[in-house]
Amino acid sequence: MAKYPHLFIASGAYHQYAQQRGATMVPDAVLDAGEAGCGELTLLIFQAVRRLAPGQTLEVHAYDLAAAVDIPAWCRSTGNMLVRAATGAHPQRFVIRKRLAIGAHTSAQAAD
Amino acid sequence: MPKLLINLTTAQDNPDKTTVAFVVANAGIAAEQEVVIFLNVEAVRLATPGYADAIATAGFKPLKELLAAFIENGGKLWVCPPCFTARGLDKDNLIAGASFAGGAAVVELLGQGAASLSY
Numbered sequence: 001m002a003k004y005p006h007l008f009i010a011s012g013a014y015h016q017y018a019q020q021r022g023a024t025m026v027p028d029a030v031l032d033a034g035e036a037g038c039g040e041l042t043l044l045i046f047q048a049v050r051r052l053a054p055g056q057t058l059e060v061h062a063y064d065l066a067a068a069v070d071i072p073a074w075c076r077s078t079g080n081m082l083v084r085a086a087t088g089a090h091p092q093r094f095v096i097r098k099r100l101a102i103g104a105h106t107s108a109q110a111a112d
Numbered sequence: 113m114p115k116l117l118i119n120l121t122t123a124q125d126n127p128d129k130t131t132v133a134f135v136v137a138n139a140g141i142a143a144e145q146e147v148v149i150f151l152n153v154e155a156v157r158l159a160t161p162g163y164a165d166a167i168a169t170a171g172f173k174p175l176k177e178l179l180a181a182f183i184e185n186g187g188k189l190w191v192c193p194p195c196f197t198a199r200g201l202d203k204d205n206l207i208a209g210a211s212f213a214g215g216a217a218v219v220e221l222l223g224q225g226a227a228s229l230s231y
Binding site: 037039041064065069070071074077 | 214223
């Protein structure tokens with residue numbers, strides 16, 4: 001677990017490397033939110049998503065006890081799509097797809 | 113169904129405010145509203161077994177009874193995780209009706225039109 005939150009933005013070369021190694025779902029960025037929780041967690045997600053282009057994906061690693069409640073709530077509130085939620089993992093892992101345009105509210109969730 | 117969010121920051125440090133928050137919450141339950149009490153700051157201690165038993169204030173039922181009535185009638189307690197962890201409390205030992213939820217869940221509820229009161 002990162003002591004401080006860390007954001008990794010994947011490059012095109014990274015995507016190519018990951019796909020060559022058989023990865024089926026390569027996020028455009030990975031946010032290790034560390035111990036951030038409550039409003040701090042979703043602010044980090046907001047800031048990370050803001051750096052992405054519409055349609056790109058962010059994978060979030062979170063240790064917060066309410067991440068499984070707060071991250072879906074944030075997605076519903078903002079219209080970003082939660083495409084994956086592994087809440088039994090440690091850390092919990094979520095994949096969020098940035099909304100296509102402001103006002104284009106969509107939501108879908110596949111939990112595993 | 114109308115929604116009511118009560119933001120509570122006190123516990124044994126202020127029995128009056130803590131008790132009245134639950135009295136008003138139960139009024140919301142009686143009015144057939146969806147009621148959530150967001151426990152944060154010192155109030156997170158109320159989500160641990162037995163803690164509320166020591167809280168009582170003149171003119172009202174003991175908090176233990178108010179809390180039991182709230183939960184038995186469908187009230188929800190949302191517990192702020194950072195406030196809870198910062199106090200070294202046991203995350204695996206919450207009372208019935210309590211669960212972890214943070215700022216995003218609170219903001220979503222308010223966005224859905226919930227009225228709110230703060231104690």
